[in-house]
Each structure stands twice: as structure tokens, then as C-alpha cells.
Amino acid sequence: MGEDPVSTAASGAAKGTQTLLRGLDVLRLVSEGVSDAGSIGRALGVPRSTAHRLLSSLVSAGYLHHVPQAGYLLGPQLIFLGQRAAEQRPVRSLAEPVLRELAGITGDTVHLGIPDGAEVLYLDKIEGTRGLEMRSRPGQRMPLALTGLGKAMMLAMPEDRWEPLYRAAAEIQARHPGRVPPRPWPDFRADLEEGRARGFCFDLEENEYGIRCVGAPVRDLSGKVAAGLSVASAVPFMPETRLAELGPVVAAHAAEISRRLGGRSE
Amino acid sequence: MGEDPVSTAASGAAKGTQTLLRGLDVLRLVSEGVSDAGSIGRALGVPRSTAHRLLSSLVSAGYLHHVPQAGYLLGPQLIFLGQRAAEQRPVRSLAEPVLRELAGITGDTVHLGIPDGAEVLYLDKIEGTRGLEMRSRPGQRMPLALTGLGKAMMLAMPEDRWEPLYRAAAEIQARHPGRVPPRPWPDFRADLEEGRARGFCFDLEENEYGIRCVGAPVRDLSGKVAAGLSVASAVPFMPETRLAELGPVVAAHAAEISRRLGGRSE
DNA sequence: TTATACCGTCCCATATAGTGGGACATATGG
DNA sequence: CCATATGTCCCACTATATGGGACGGTATAA
The missing domain is CATH 1.10.10.10 (Winged helix-like DNA-binding domain superfamily/Winged helix DNA-binding domain)
Structure with a gap:
């Protein structure tokens, strides 16, 4: 049929x-x-x-x-099996306590993801204590360039991968009429460059109206990107000032996960 | 072959x-x-x-x-899919905030499970803050009569189901040489009867050496058992006095989940 | 109430779709 | 360097899944 x-x-x-x-x-x-x-x-x-x-x-x-x-x-x-699948990714188990601590400090929802092709794969999600629910779920995929989490990982990638990833995302987004259109490439690029300089990045309702988030990349011992980390919440909880002070906190927690990745391999 | x-x-x-x-x-x-x-x-x-x-x-x-x-x-x-599977059980979503609160109050590991035949199926697990790790996992099964969580659910079952469940558990345990053998039936029965009178039950290293726990049953609006709830920790954190004061707290949280089950059906 | 539609369950002849033996390229280890 | 093992592909054979249909039970409509 x-x-x-x-x-x-x-x-x-x-x-x-x-x-x-x-x-x-x-x-x-x-x-x-x-x-x-x-x-x-x-x-x-x-x-x-x-x-x-x-x-x-x-x-x-x-x-x-x-x-x-x-x-x-x-x-x-x-x-x-779902539990096991998550545990088989070493990053996930290593990161969990750190995510939990970050969720405790901020009270907001924390996400962990890894890059997978042109997409981000959500590995873990710790719900915040503000009682608001986000659509994201572990196991889900989204184009890298469209989420704070994905952009965080892009910060740690070579610059020549930025444009192809942006194009891939824009193309996907174009096929879904209701979605927020991505911002123009020069703006996007500038945003990423600022982010790289600071060590963390923002997502100001680019992916979903009403949701803002702060993300930072996790690197393995060779310096390549291994994962990404983000704290997300509704706009009223995320004024500019808070975003700015959250940045270094998120980056520090990402760095802590990077540090833990240096231990054993199993 | x-x-x-x-x-x-x-x-x-x-x-x-x-x-x-x-x-x-x-x-x-x-x-x-x-x-x-x-x-x-x-x-x-x-x-x-x-x-x-x-x-x-x-x-x-x-x-x-x-x-x-x-x-x-x-x-x-x-x-x-694992995430979704867990969410499709209404008990799980309803119970989660309550479990989290209980874990926060006690600092110990909290389990949620439902009865499934002669076994308990672990639905959720909130890790405690004492940094000790238990072998249990969501999705896992154990004979009802061998865990504090399972016994908690038995408290809310008709008495004539106790003995068959006990026998089933003893049989399974007999096939695994290294395991702790179950206590004799009269003792077991007496323990359950005391538990029913109090509204909660104890597991004093019966299932695993070094682990003690307190459990209570969750009932649906018809009064039948819908789930079970337990708080577990290592012996040093669980002296007799603490067990006794934890009991009513666990029972109260189980009752709160029962209350929430009374809402909508979907 | 009776009628009707739908669901779960089972059976069986048919040919489709999975099987498994084997060959080839590549990678790992001694 | 050769030996071992793994991922990948091919193809004739038949074991295997397929789907049409029938039956009993249960909820929804009349």
C-alpha cells in the first residue's frame, strides 16, 4: 500500500x-x-x-x-534494556553525579548529550525542581545546530565543521513548517565564536519559544569533544543576568566531567 | 546442537x-x-x-x-523506548516526586516496584546521597517474598496468597547456592502479620547481607495493592531506632502516592 | 433488551522470506 | 611475515512467516 x-x-x-x-x-x-x-x-x-x-x-x-x-x-x-543501553555509554555513568549536583544548585533541568553525525543524541536528563516539563527525552535526537546542547558541542569542534552542520540543520528545519526558522549564518557563526571565547554558549528561544538555556562542551583527554551539557528553563527564570552568572558554573561542571573521563576506560 | x-x-x-x-x-x-x-x-x-x-x-x-x-x-x-516504557506506567510518573522527596528526607536509596505474578518488578530507583550503590535496577525482577519491597506489597494482599508466594521464592532461592536462605515459614508469616498491623515492614539483611530496608504498600482506590515503596541503606546507617522512626515516614509517603492514584485514570 | 462491530485467538495451505554454507577483503596479533 | 578472526556479500534451498478466514467473547450502538 x-x-x-x-x-x-x-x-x-x-x-x-x-x-x-x-x-x-x-x-x-x-x-x-x-x-x-x-x-x-x-x-x-x-x-x-x-x-x-x-x-x-x-x-x-x-x-x-x-x-x-x-x-x-x-x-x-x-x-x-533502556537502562543498560544508557549505562553502556561510559560518559553517562561518569557524568551523572555531576549533572545531579548541577541540577541541585540551579533548580533547573539539566541535559547531557553526545554528538552523533549531524545530530545530538540526548543521553540523560535530570528534571529541575520548578515543576515545568520539557519535551526532550533521553534517546532522542535533534540537529546539532538547533539546540543549546548541540551548539555547546560545536564550540569544541574545528571551525570548518560549523557551516555544514548549520546547513544540515537549516535544511531539516525547513521541512517542518511550524518550527522556529534558524537565524542567518553570519549571526550564527558570530554567536559560536563568542561562545568559544567564553567557554559556554546560550540558546535564547532559538529552538523552542519560551525556553532559554546555557551549555558547555565536555572534552576527552585528547581535547576532542566527547559530550555536551546544558541547563534549561523557562524565560521568567532565565533573565540576562542569571544567564551570565550561570555560564561559568555550567562550564566548570562540564570541565569536571572532562576530568573524570581521564580516569579509567572501562 | x-x-x-x-x-x-x-x-x-x-x-x-x-x-x-x-x-x-x-x-x-x-x-x-x-x-x-x-x-x-x-x-x-x-x-x-x-x-x-x-x-x-x-x-x-x-x-x-x-x-x-x-x-x-x-x-x-x-x-x-526504555524511557517511554517507564512513563507508560501511570504509577511511576505519579509516584516520582514523592519518591524524590522521600530520598531527600532520608538520604537513602528509594525503590518503587509493582507486583507481577510471584515477582516484584522494579519501576524506579532514586539513589541516596550516601554514595553507596545497590545492585537493583529498574526493569529487574525479584521474587516477592525475598525483598523488603516485595514483602511490603504482600502486606496489602489477602493472607491466602502469602504461602504460595513464600514457597515460590524459597524454591527459586534454593536453586542459587550462594544466596541467603529464606527464614522458616512460621517466622516469615509472623513477620508479615506484625507488618500488616503496623502498616510497614522491615528487611533485615534477608535479601542481601549488609542491607536493611523499610517498605510500605501503595493501594489503589479499591484498596488493592498497586505498588510498593522501600527505603534501603547499609546496616551502619540503619540501626533499630532509625528503622522504627523511618517506618511511619515511609508509610505516609506510600499513602500519599495512593492518594494521587485516585485522580484521573489516563 | 437485542444487534453489531471489533478484538483476541487459532488453524492451515501457500510461497515468500529467512537460512546457512561459503568466499572475499580487511584488520589484529604473534 | 603468516595466522586468526571479523565484517560483508552472494545464492540455492526449504523451513518459516504469511494472511485469509472462522470462532467466541466483550463493549458500543440502536
């Missing part, structure tokens, strides 16, 4: 193992709240019969949970 | 969809640190060729990450 071009986003014909990929797509659908065999079959373009078989297998393996007259939910095995 | 009987443990012939189940087994193996196609094929009883095809598919779907000359790691998609 017709494929909606928005679904699996990137690569179209991922080769190999149809059954496995279908099963994984079932997980994705359930994570989006589709919770009965009929709808899942429809979304996948397969008969209910097939969808049901996949669902049963996933349930029996603990990847899904089936609540009799309610539907399917993501299962405990995914909670477990 | 010969199957080692320890591998997939529980259910033998899970019917249906071999390919999918194999793929999921690959995820499990990678989570255990097996990180190359050869070993994975061997552990699964399939040729490298097949293992490689599964691995590639999982990589292309973002469930695994492949580091060229190092091996396979759990991928970002699992971090994302």
Missing part, C-alpha cells in the same frame, strides 16, 4: 530481515500509543492475523505487556 | 515468529556484553552469517550501535 513518507523517516528500504524490522516497528507504534492489533496491522500494512502474531511474540518475550481489555503497553524488558 | 539449559531460563517453546525472537535474543546477549557476531551466533546456535544479518538489521533500526573494531552496543532507540 501507500507508504506515508513521514514514518520511518530516514532510510527507505532497509535491507534484510523483514520480520524482525516489522516486530521492531510494532514496538515503535506501541510507544506512540497505538495499542490494539487492528490499528497496528493497518499502520504496518499487514493483516490483523500477522500483527497479532508479532504482538504475541513480543509479549511472550517481555517486550510488551498486554492488559486484557485495554491494549498493549511497552514491557518491563524495555525498561531494563 | 546442545542447548545449555541455563540460557533462556523460563519458558521453553515460546511459539511463533522465530526470527523476531532470535533478534530479541540478540539484544539480550548484547546487553550482557557479548559484542561480536561470532560469539552471538554461537550463543544462539546459528551460523555467523545469520547472526550478522540480525545484527545489521538491529543496527539499521537504531536498536544497536556498531563500533567498527570494538563490537556491538545497545543503541539509542532502546534508551528512548
Whole structure:
């Protein structure tokens, strides 16, 4: 049938193992709240019969949970694997206590991410105590140039990578009509250069209206960028003066994580 | 070929969809640190060729990450789904702020779990500030009768379920030589009865040497058990006097979660 | 209340889709 | 330097997933 071009986003014909990929797509659908065999079959373009078989297998393996007259939910095995996946990135475990301390000091939401191609991959998120909720989640991806976190990492990259990353981001943003358009390249570049000089950068509602943040890069012992760190909050909590005093604090915590990365490798 | 009987443990012939189940087994193996196609094929009883095809598919779907000359790691998609899986349990989101407060007050590690058959499923864990690390993880399972958290939930169950749960736990424990053997049934039962009268229960190094904890059950609006809550720490931080004063605090927080469950259903 | 639509579950003939043996290039270690 | 091991690719074979359909139970509509 017709494929909606928005679904699996990137690569179209991922080769190999149809059954496995279908099963994984079932997980994705359930994570989006589709919770009965009929709808899942429809979304996948397969008969209910097939969808049901996949669902049963996933349930029996603990990847899904089936609540009799309610539907399917993501299962405990995914909670477990998700935890493990996060732990397998050494940066994440090393950084966690530092993030927690920073969240405690500032009261705001703290993010940790690593660069992955032209995107930032969110690895951890410590909620602030102001009770406001951000859309970001660990495991999520965003173009590097569009977030404070991503820009923080760009500060520690060679300058010749800036423009391609900016272009990639602008292109993606252009495909989503509702989004905030990125600022012009010269401004963007100037902003990054200022940031590099200071050691930290700002995001003044560029990514999301109403949210401001301060970020700084984490480097490994060779000096290359290993991760990024940001503190985010709603505009009323983030006046210019606070942004300015938060900068060095964030940079210091990023440096502390860098220091810890120097220890053991495992 | 010969199957080692320890591998997939529980259910033998899970019917249906071999390919999918194999793929999921690959995820499990990678989570255990097996990180190359050869070993994975061997552990699964399939040729490298097949293992490689599964691995590639999982990589292309973002469930695994492949580091060229190092091996396979759990991928970002699992971090994302794990997060979602935890959020899809309403208890977890409702309880989190309460857990955090309790962790703040006590300085110790706080666990949240729900009953799942004869086991407790850990849903959330807030680390204490004493810097000691416990083996428990969200997504993990343990027999109900062997943990403070599990016993807390048993307090809110009908008495006729106590003995079968105790037996199930004892049986499992018997299969693991190194573990602490459970106390005799009459003692266990008496302990639970005292606990029910008080509204909270203790775990005095029954599950793990050196760890003591205090737990209390969370009930839904119909009065049935919905979850359990426990505060755990090392013996030096948990003298008898502290256990006694912690009890009512834990019970009060459990009650607060129960109250919050009364709100909306979604 | 009765009627209807939908869901979960199971079965089975068909051919599609996964399988696994093997070959090749590249990288690691002795 | 050679030996070992890993990622990658190919292709004939058949084991395996597929999907049409039927049945019983449950919620929603009439």
C-alpha cells in the first residue's frame, strides 16, 4: 500500500530481515500509543492475523505487556534494556553525579548529550525542581545546530565543521513548517565564536519559544569533544543576568566531567 | 546442537515468529556484553552469517550501535523506548516526586516496584546521597517474598496468597547456592502479620547481607495493592531506632502516592 | 433488551522470506 | 611475515512467516 513518507523517516528500504524490522516497528507504534492489533496491522500494512502474531511474540518475550481489555503497553524488558543501553555509554555513568549536583544548585533541568553525525543524541536528563516539563527525552535526537546542547558541542569542534552542520540543520528545519526558522549564518557563526571565547554558549528561544538555556562542551583527554551539557528553563527564570552568572558554573561542571573521563576506560 | 539449559531460563517453546525472537535474543546477549557476531551466533546456535544479518538489521533500526573494531552496543532507540516504557506506567510518573522527596528526607536509596505474578518488578530507583550503590535496577525482577519491597506489597494482599508466594521464592532461592536462605515459614508469616498491623515492614539483611530496608504498600482506590515503596541503606546507617522512626515516614509517603492514584485514570 | 462491530485467538495451505554454507577483503596479533 | 578472526556479500534451498478466514467473547450502538 501507500507508504506515508513521514514514518520511518530516514532510510527507505532497509535491507534484510523483514520480520524482525516489522516486530521492531510494532514496538515503535506501541510507544506512540497505538495499542490494539487492528490499528497496528493497518499502520504496518499487514493483516490483523500477522500483527497479532508479532504482538504475541513480543509479549511472550517481555517486550510488551498486554492488559486484557485495554491494549498493549511497552514491557518491563524495555525498561531494563533502556537502562543498560544508557549505562553502556561510559560518559553517562561518569557524568551523572555531576549533572545531579548541577541540577541541585540551579533548580533547573539539566541535559547531557553526545554528538552523533549531524545530530545530538540526548543521553540523560535530570528534571529541575520548578515543576515545568520539557519535551526532550533521553534517546532522542535533534540537529546539532538547533539546540543549546548541540551548539555547546560545536564550540569544541574545528571551525570548518560549523557551516555544514548549520546547513544540515537549516535544511531539516525547513521541512517542518511550524518550527522556529534558524537565524542567518553570519549571526550564527558570530554567536559560536563568542561562545568559544567564553567557554559556554546560550540558546535564547532559538529552538523552542519560551525556553532559554546555557551549555558547555565536555572534552576527552585528547581535547576532542566527547559530550555536551546544558541547563534549561523557562524565560521568567532565565533573565540576562542569571544567564551570565550561570555560564561559568555550567562550564566548570562540564570541565569536571572532562576530568573524570581521564580516569579509567572501562 | 546442545542447548545449555541455563540460557533462556523460563519458558521453553515460546511459539511463533522465530526470527523476531532470535533478534530479541540478540539484544539480550548484547546487553550482557557479548559484542561480536561470532560469539552471538554461537550463543544462539546459528551460523555467523545469520547472526550478522540480525545484527545489521538491529543496527539499521537504531536498536544497536556498531563500533567498527570494538563490537556491538545497545543503541539509542532502546534508551528512548526504555524511557517511554517507564512513563507508560501511570504509577511511576505519579509516584516520582514523592519518591524524590522521600530520598531527600532520608538520604537513602528509594525503590518503587509493582507486583507481577510471584515477582516484584522494579519501576524506579532514586539513589541516596550516601554514595553507596545497590545492585537493583529498574526493569529487574525479584521474587516477592525475598525483598523488603516485595514483602511490603504482600502486606496489602489477602493472607491466602502469602504461602504460595513464600514457597515460590524459597524454591527459586534454593536453586542459587550462594544466596541467603529464606527464614522458616512460621517466622516469615509472623513477620508479615506484625507488618500488616503496623502498616510497614522491615528487611533485615534477608535479601542481601549488609542491607536493611523499610517498605510500605501503595493501594489503589479499591484498596488493592498497586505498588510498593522501600527505603534501603547499609546496616551502619540503619540501626533499630532509625528503622522504627523511618517506618511511619515511609508509610505516609506510600499513602500519599495512593492518594494521587485516585485522580484521573489516563 | 437485542444487534453489531471489533478484538483476541487459532488453524492451515501457500510461497515468500529467512537460512546457512561459503568466499572475499580487511584488520589484529604473534 | 603468516595466522586468526571479523565484517560483508552472494545464492540455492526449504523451513518459516504469511494472511485469509472462522470462532467466541466483550463493549458500543440502536
